[in-house]
Amino acid sequence: xxxxxxxxxxxxxxxxYYPFYRLKEAGIPVDVAGPEKGKVHGKHGYxxxxxxxxxxxxxxDYDLLILPGGKSPETVRLYSRALEVTxxxxxxxxxxxxICHGGQVLVSADVLKGRRATCYKAIRDDLKAAGxxxxxxxxxxxxxxxxxxxxxxxxxxxxxxxxxCAAHIS
Numbered sequence: 001x002x003x004x005x006x007x008x009x010x011x012x013x014x015x016x017y018y019p020f021y022r023l024k025e026a027g028i029p030v031d032v033a034g035p036e037k038g039k040v041h042g043k044h045g046y047x048x049x050x051x052x053x054x055x056x057x058x059x060x061d062y063d064l065l066i067l068p069g070g071k072s073p074e075t076v077r078l079y080s081r082a083l084e085v086t087x088x089x090x091x092x093x094x095x096x097x098x099i100c101h102g103g104q105v106l107v108s109a110d111v112l113k114g115r116r117a118t119c120y121k122a123i124r125d126d127l128k129a130a131g132x133x134x135x136x137x138x139x140x141x142x143x144x145x146x147x148x149x150x151x152x153x154x155x156x157x158x159x160x161x162x163x164x165c166a167a168h169i170s
Contacts, residue, residue, distance in 0.1 A: 001028050001029075001063050001064070001165065002028065002029045002030075002031070002061060002062050002063055002064075003019075003023050003028055003029070003030045003031070003062060003063070003064040003065075003066065004030070004031050004032075004033060004052075004057060004061075004062040004064065004065050004066070004085075005019070005020060005030060005031070005032050005033070005065075005066045005067075005068065006033055006034070006054070006065070006066075006067055006072075006076045006082055006085075006086075006105065007032060007033070007034050007040065007048055007050065007068065007072050007076070008034050008035055008040060008071075008072040008073075008074075008075035008076050009040040009041060009071070009072065009075065010040075010041075010042070010043050010070050010071030010072050010074075010075075011040070011042045011043065011048060011068050011069075011070045011071070011072035012042065012043050012068055012069045012070030012072070012099075012100055012101075012151060013042035013043055013044045013045075013046045013048075013070075014151040014154065015068035015069050015070065015099050015100055015102070015151055015154065016042060016048060016068045017046070018151075018154045018158065019066050019068075019097075019154075019157075019158055019161065020032070022158055022162075023064075028064075031051055031052045031057070031061075031062070032048065032049060032050050032051055032052065033050065033051075033052040033053065033054050033056075033057045033082075034048075034050035034052075034053070034054060034076075035053065035054055035075065035076075035079065036050070036053050037050050037051060037052065037053050038050055042070065043070040043071060054076070054079045054081045054082050055079075055081050057081065057082075057085050058085070059084075059085045059088035059089045059092065059094070060088075062085075062089065062094065063094055063095065063165070064094065064095045064096075064097070064161070064165060065085070065086065065089045065094065065095070065096045065097065066097050066098075066099075066102075066161075067086075067096070067097065067098035067099070067102030067103075067105045067106070068099055068100070068102055069098075069099055069100025069101035069102045069103075069120060070100065070101060071101070072101075073101045073102050073103075073104040073105050074101070074104065076105055077104050077105050077107075077108035077109075082105065083105070083108055083109040084109075086105055086106065086109040086111060087109045087110070087111055090109070090111040090144065090145065093143070093144045094144060095144055095146065095161065095164045095165055096111075096144060096145050096146070097145075097146040097147070097148075097157065097160075097161050098117075098119070098145075098146075098147050098148075099147070099148040099149070099150075099151075099153065099154070099157050100119065100120040100148070100149065100150055100151070101119070101120050101122075101123060102119075102147075103117065103119035103120075103123055103126070103127055103147060104123060104126065106127075106130070106145075106147075107123075107126050107127060107129075107130040110130065111145075112127060112130040112131050112132035113130070113131030113132075114131060114132075115131070115132050115133070115142045115143075115145055116132065116133045116135050116140050116142040117132045117133070117134065117135065117140055117142065117145065117147040118134065118135050118136060118137055118138075118139070118140045118147045118148060118149050119134075119147060119149060120149055120150060121136075121149070124136075136149070137149075138152075138153040138156040138157075139153060139156040139157050139159070139160050141160050141164075144164070146160045146161060146164065
């Protein structure tokens with residue numbers, strides 16, 4: 001089991017760090033990919049180390065994709081490689097989990113047609129326009145897709161990631 005988290009500057013700190021450390025706690029390797037290797041800062045100023053550039057990632061290397069929110073998805077969605085990896089992981093039935101504005105990456109990857117999903121209320125119309133059925137719940141699971149709305153939903157969000165990846169996360 002190996003996880004990938006896609007980020008850029010302005011990522012919602014809690015939505016990055018909560019799953020990042022829970023996965024590490026479970027002994028699961030986590031790559032953090034962004035526009036380039038190095039350090040960015042989250043929305044609340046916490047540093048985030050990026051160990052892979054978006055151009056170097058491959059869907060076959062990962063079992064789980066996490067798309068945190070904040071301002072980060074506005075940048076991540078501009079990179080074709082990030083969208084390609086998101087599409088490939090969705091099509092392969094791998095676990096893809098997006099919270100808050102992370103749904104913007106799903107919209108740009110064009111993977112929401114016919115899916116049930118939730119997100120931060122400011123982008124719900126974007127999800128609907130992309131073909132998703134918007135559901136206002138703390139967490140929505142539709143096949144291999146897990147979505148949540150806001151940082152307060154993180155316990156439910158990670159519970160469902162844990163359920164989907166139960167053989168690897170305890």
